[in-house]
Amino acid sequence: MSGYRYRDQHTPPPARQITDVAVERFEHIFEVDPKLMTVHVAQQLFPNWDTLRIARSRGDHLEWMHRHWAGEVLSGQELLDELEGSTAEAGE
Template sequence: MIGFRLSAQRPPDPRRVNDVVVQRFDHVYEVDPALMRDHFQQHDLPAWDTRRIVDSRWEHLAWMHAHWADSVVSGEELMSAEE
């Protein structure tokens, strides 16, 4: 049987970013789970699963850029173009 102990993989306590956003890992923002409980059942995710999901998203984004983007514009470039 393959498994893990959730107690050994608890994510860090959330740090509040603003009224509706918390952050447990660097560069990973979440809607505050306390705000979501009335609308959706919340599940405990082990830390490794959160990291796996984030890594997969970066891989997907890189694939999309490689296959569909003529160029990639950073947020900083967009903000400076507005000014």
């Protein structure tokens, strides 16, 4: 049996800078760099296990949203291709 240790659960792993605005603390979980969110957005602390729980449930939530609201689901690549096409047409 493992016990709950506040320090272990409320101290996130060190952040790894991914871009100018994004950091990664857990594999494949990206967040806005907290340094950029100090003035207008109060940061909330919650346990590491809750961060991982939320990340694991993202796919289920997205699937639910698609079933209930989307008439069509496009990939991000399709959107980028469409944008590049409209940019190329505008430059002609």
